[in-house]
Amino acid sequence: xxxxxxxxxxxxxxxxxxxxxxxxxxxxxxxxxxxxxxxxxxxxxxxxxxxxxxxxxxxxxxxxxxxxxxxxxxxxxx
Amino acid sequence: xxxxxxxxxxxxxxxxxxxxxxxxxxxxxxxxxxxxxxxxxxxxxxxxxxxxxxxxxxxxxxxxxxxxxxxxxxxxxx
Numbered sequence: 073x074x075x076x077x078x079x080x081x082x083x084x085x086x087x088x089x090x091x092x093x094x095x096x097x098x099x100x101x102x103x104x105x106x107x108x109x110x111x112x113x114x115x116x117x118x119x120x121x122x123x124x125x126x127x128x129x130x131x132x133x134x135x136x137x138x139x140x141x142x143x144x145x146x147x148x149x150x
Numbered sequence: 151x152x153x154x155x156x157x158x159x160x161x162x163x164x165x166x167x168x169x170x171x172x173x174x175x176x177x178x179x180x181x182x183x184x185x186x187x188x189x190x191x192x193x194x195x196x197x198x199x200x201x202x203x204x205x206x207x208x209x210x211x212x213x214x215x216x217x218x219x220x221x222x223x224x225x226x227x228x
Contacts, residue, residue, distance in 0.1 A: 095184035102180075102227050106173035120198060149180050149227035 076139040081128050090144040102149030108141035151224055154217040159206050168222040180227030186219035 075088075082100075086092045090101035100108060114120035116129035116137070132140070153166075160178075164170045168179035178186060192198035194207035194215070210218070 092182065095182040096188065097182070098185045099181055099227075103177055104170065104173040104175070107176045110174070149177075 074143075076136065076143050078132060078136050079140055079143060082140070082144075085124075086144075089150075090147045091150045099149060100144035101147035103145055105138075105141040105145035108144055109137055112137045112140065151221055154214065154221050156210060156214050157218055157221060160218070160222075163202075164222075167228075168225045169228045177227060178222035179225035181223055183216075183219040183223035186222055187215055190215045190218065 082090075085094060085097045086100050090099060090103075092099050111120065112125075112129050112132060113134075115122060115125040116132060118126070129137075160168075163172060163175040164178050168177060168181075170177050189198065190203075190207050190210060191212075193200060193203040194210060196204070207215075
């Protein structure tokens, strides 16, 4: 699948294909889409606290979150 | 590395090798150890809320958390 437009803001920390090279930031590649979707919604809705992730997630719709989750889940974990 | 003794409680949801087969639960295999360590400490110390994870994490020492994080980071993501 093509990279969703909103994924441009994820790349800096999580890598182009979701294989973060920074040990503090989780790899997203190959992760379960359902889990990624929950994580993004939790950040957006304040159930999971992280100032950076909250900033990015708060402007995402349910549909955009689903697209991002499915994109990263479909990438190969390296 | 051998599976740490404390990992026995992780297996049910996250799989023997950290490749969870349940979409709601994250895969741990191949994840950055630093991130896994932070996640477990955040659950243990109440910075990240999840009733199940809190129950398991609250009895872990820093050393045990590090061992668990390194074990799952060293597993191959599938």
